[in-house]
Structure formats: structure tokens, C-alpha cells
Amino acid sequence: MLRPKVPTNPTPTGHLTPAAVVEPTTVIQQQPMAPAPAPAPARPTVQLTPGTALALVGGGTAVVLVVGAVLVSMLLAVAITGASVAVCAVVLRSLLASEAKRR
Template sequence: MLKPKYPSLDTPPDTSTAPLSDGTQSTVPAPAAAPAPVPATPAMGLRLTPAGLAVVAAGGAGLVLVVGAVLVSMLLAVAITGISVTVCAVVLRLLVKDLHKR
């Protein structure tokens, strides 16, 4: 009575009836699995018209120009900062040298 009954490994489980909490089988059939969804249209690749291709090419060229301008401006800012730090260092060195002479 307290020993569970396991099906043998070579027999598939019975899915036609569901077990109840008291160990008996119900007569209600188990729900059937839902079928896999079927796509309405076959998957197609991206198709571009000549006008669409021109728009994509222009957008890509514009993006390259904007990114290039940003990178050049950042490089210019670093160069100007480096030059100004160098000039400040030279001026400070001359001032310190002049203080030591007096």
C-alpha cells in the first residue's frame, strides 16, 4: 500500500488518464499538446530598391563623415591642450629660474 509503483523503463507512460491524489486513475483524458505555429509567409531577405539603396549609401556616408569630424575635433583638442601645457611649463620654468637668480 505504501510502496510506489513505477512503470518499467521500456514502456512509455500512459497519458490518456491523469492520476489522482489517492492513487487511482481518473477518466478525464490529459490535454493534448498544442501544434507548432506555422509562419504565414516564408522568411525573405531584405530587398532594396535603387532609391532605398541610395538612401542607405547616403546615410552610411553621412555617418562616416560625422564620426570622422568628431574624432578629428577630439584629436585637435588633445593637441591644443598638450601645446598649452607645454607653454605653461616653459613659462613656469623661466619664472622659477628668474626667482633663483635674484
């Protein structure tokens, strides 16, 4: 029902189309056009003064220091949590082992 119908390809008969006739055309020389004027910038360019550059460097340094401090504090929190879980595991193991010896 939903099968596509594939067209059958008849065997080639040997008929060829005649070769197209190429006729020469004339070449028309055009005058060289003057270069188009450069378009005006859509927005004014930003000029950095030494004070502005110094402010950008200071701001970037502050951002890097703040992000670094946050990442280091997160790493420290993970390390402290891991150490405290390990200590809790050792204490529980010790308590369970001493309970087993008493019985």
C-alpha cells in the same frame, strides 16, 4: 588521508580472448527517395530598389562623416591641451629661473 588508491596492475597471464566470428549479411536495396521540397523562407527577402540603395549609401556616408568629425575634434582638443601645458611649463621654468638669479 586524502591520497588516492592506485589499483595495482597484475602481470599479464597470456590468456587471449578468442577471435570474433564475422558472418556475412545480406544487402537490401532501397528505392531512391524523391527529393524533399525546399522549405518556404521563414521571412520575406528584402529587395533593394535604386532609391533604397541610394538612401543607404547616403546614410552610411553621413555616419562616416560625423564619426570622422568627432574623432578629429577629439584629436585637436588633445593637441591644444598638450600645447598649452607645454607653454605653461616653459613659463613656470622661466619664472623659477629668474627668481633664482635675483637672490
